[in-house]
Amino acid sequence: MKRFLITLTLGLVVAIGSFAQGVFAAQQVSVSISKSDKTVTTKRIHLGSGQSITVLVANYWNSKHNLKYTVFKNGKAHISGLAAPNEVKNNVFKASSWGAGDYSIRLYCGKYETVTGCGGQASLTVK
Numbered sequence: 245m246k247r248f249l250i251t252l253t254l255g256l257v258v259a260i261g262s263f264a265q266g267v268f269a270a271q272q273v274s275v276s277i278s279k280s281d282k283t284v285t286t287k288r289i290h291l292g293s294g295q296s297i298t299v300l301v302a303n304y305w306n307s308k309h310n311l312k313y314t315v316f317k318n319g320k321a322h323i324s325g326l327a328a329p330n331e332v333k334n335n336v337f338k339a340s341s342w343g344a345g346d347y348s349i350r351l352y353c354g355k356y357e358t359v360t361g362c363g364g365q366a367s368l369t370v371k
Contacts, residue, residue, distance in 0.1 A: 274367035277351045282358040285350040293344050298336045298369040305330040308361035312352040318345045
């Protein structure tokens with residue numbers, strides 16, 4: 245009986261730990277742009293009410309151009325910005341200000357026209 249209770253207790257601890265990890269784990273999509281790319285985009289990620297989304301854009305030090313980024317909400321442009329070479333943009337937004345929906349981010353090499361020669365990455369993280 246004692247052995248059964250110990251086994252049951254350990255099983256419950258493992259099950260609860262696995263459940264909690266799945267519930268509280270962050271979801272992330274990311275993309276990298278290489279010197280031969282003009283534009284790249286992530287898959288969509290869902291932002292629910294009560295969650296926050298982190299937008300991270302990094303333009304590498306050896307990038308030759310500005311990196312333009314656009315965050316899309318449900319397929320429509322939501323916000324845009326620029327990251328100069330060797331610059332990192334890291335912003336956290338709450339669902340209460342952005343609204344629930346499906347988000348993606350697209351990187352463009354160049355400020356006014358798309359060119360090649362950029363290096364960088366972007367990610368969206370939902371918690």
